[in-house]
Amino acid sequence: xxxxxxxxxxxxxxxxxxxxxxxxxxxxxxxxxxxxxxxxxxxxxxxxxxxxxxxxxxxxxxxxxxxxxxxxxxxxxxxxxxxxxxxxxxxxxxxxxxxxxxxxxxxxxxxxxxxxxxxxxxxxxxxxxxxxxxxxxxxxxxxxxxxxxxxxxxxxxxxxxxx
Amino acid sequence: xxxxxxxxxxxxxxxxxxxxxxxxxxxxxxxxxxxxxxxxxxxxxxxxxxxxxxxxxxxxxxxxxxxxxxxxxxxxxxxxxxxxxxxxxxxxxxxxxxxxxxxxxxxxxxxxxxxxxxxxxxxxxxxxxxxxxxxxxxxxxxxxxxxxxxxxxxxxxxxxxxx
Numbered sequence: 001x002x003x004x005x006x007x008x009x010x011x012x013x014x015x016x017x018x019x020x021x022x023x024x025x026x027x028x029x030x031x032x033x034x035x036x037x038x039x040x041x042x043x044x045x046x047x048x049x050x051x052x053x054x055x056x057x058x059x060x061x062x063x064x065x066x067x068x069x070x071x072x073x074x075x076x077x078x079x080x081x082x083x084x085x086x087x088x089x090x091x092x093x094x095x096x097x098x099x100x101x102x103x104x105x106x107x108x109x110x111x112x113x114x115x116x117x118x119x120x121x122x123x124x125x126x127x128x129x130x131x132x133x134x135x136x137x138x139x140x141x142x143x144x145x146x147x148x149x150x151x152x153x154x155x156x157x158x159x160x161x162x163x
Numbered sequence: 164x165x166x167x168x169x170x171x172x173x174x175x176x177x178x179x180x181x182x183x184x185x186x187x188x189x190x191x192x193x194x195x196x197x198x199x200x201x202x203x204x205x206x207x208x209x210x211x212x213x214x215x216x217x218x219x220x221x222x223x224x225x226x227x228x229x230x231x232x233x234x235x236x237x238x239x240x241x242x243x244x245x246x247x248x249x250x251x252x253x254x255x256x257x258x259x260x261x262x263x264x265x266x267x268x269x270x271x272x273x274x275x276x277x278x279x280x281x282x283x284x285x286x287x288x289x290x291x292x293x294x295x296x297x298x299x300x301x302x303x304x305x306x307x308x309x310x311x312x313x314x315x316x317x318x319x320x321x322x323x324x325x326x
Contacts, residue, residue: 005218006244007170009211014177017207021184044180048172055168081169 011106015041015122038125045129046136053134056080066160069138070097077134082106082127095160099131100153107152120148131156171272178204178285201288208292209299216297219243229323232301233260240297245269245290258323262294263316270315283311294319 018040022033056077063069074086078101088100106123110116124146132144141161148154181203185196192200219240226232237249241264251263269286273279287309295307304324311317 005215006211007173009214010170010173010177010207013207013210014173017203040180044173044176047176048169051172052168 008106008109011123011126012109014044015126019122034121038121041122041125042129042132045126045131046133047129048126049130049133049135050137051133052081052130053077053137057138063138066095066140067091069135069140070099070158072138073131073134074099081130095162097158097160099156099158101156102153104152104154107148107154111151114150117148117151120151120154121146124148124154128156131158135160171269174269174286174289175272177207178289182285197284201284204285204288205292205295208289208294209296210292211289212293212296212298213300214296215244215293216240216300220301226301229258229303230254232298232303233262233321235301236294236297237262244293258325260321260323262319262321264319265316267315267317270311270317274314277313280311280314283314283317284309287311287317291319294321298323 018037019029022037023029026033057072060072060076063072070089070091074089078084078086078099082101082105084101084103084105086099087102088098090098090100104127106127107120110119110123128144128146132142135142135144135158141163143159143161144156146154146156181200182192185200186192189196220235223235223239226235233252233254237252241247241249241262245264245268247264247266247268249262250265251261253261253263267290269290270283273282273286291307291309295305298305298307298321304326306322306324308320309317310320
């Protein structure tokens with residue numbers, strides 16, 4: 001119980017700290033300010049994701065292909081970080097993957113429905129970074145975005161960048 | 164394993180983010196800058212500690228006195244947050260408590276000895292805040308400081324403020 005909460009509470013604090021410091025000198029935040037916050041959170045997540053996957057894969061056999069990597073992220077990695085597996089993984093077999101988590105742990109405390117939907121992106125940037133960092137250390141450059149239509153369900157889209 | 168690492172990595176990221184943003188405009192940080200960083204981290208910890216203790220004590224019976232509260236913090240709370248119990252609790256029975264943790268979890272990754280000792284305060288501010296926040300929600304106003312002589316061992320001093 002408190003293991004998750006520790007991370008959850010700390011995550012909340014960081015989000016609010018970063019938004020507060022960006023807003024400090026202004027009346028209201030514009031889109032550019034919001035983009036700065038998202039980017040700061042995303043790169044924190046990136047480094048955390050890199051660190052985590054390094055430990056997690058220490059004793060794992062190597063992966064046979066991209067899909068194999070994605071499956072590992074959806075099962076083992078997701079379970080360690082977000083306490084459950086991804087509910088649904090889809091791909092177009094051309095490097096785009098959609099990972100759906102119906103009860104995303106960082107949103108469950110926030111809301112259950114459509115209220116506060118506009119606040120959701122704040123709480124997803126860090127997680128997008130975690131996924132991108134993990135994939136990066138497994139050899140996949142990617143762009144990761146998240147989308148919420150009803151909380152606490154969340155879809156992460158991963159687009160693997162081909163060289 | 165990764166449960167702890169998630170928090171550990173995130174904690175590292177926050178510490179470096181806060182120090183980086185404070186330093187961004189200057190050549191070198193002075194004591195005042197360092198105090199600002201410590202205070203930001205401490206108040207983040209404070210709010211996290213408040214949240215955690217609220218959940219942890221939901222089903223606990225009430226405490227009979229101050230020492231009883233401190234024992235709860237040293238055992239149950241410490242185990243949940245830092246994965247082990249406090250090794251030694253001392254008090255002068257006048258509101259001052261010294262909590263010694265011989266293998267403090269946020270320092271074990273950092274060093275094992277006297278090297279990097281000057282870096283230790285960075286990584287303790289958040290934890291001091293956590294303790295102060297927890298005590299505050301249990302009705303005790305306090306001042307919490309930390310001291311390291313050899314890593315990863317750490318002493319937290321709690322001075323309860325009498326009204």
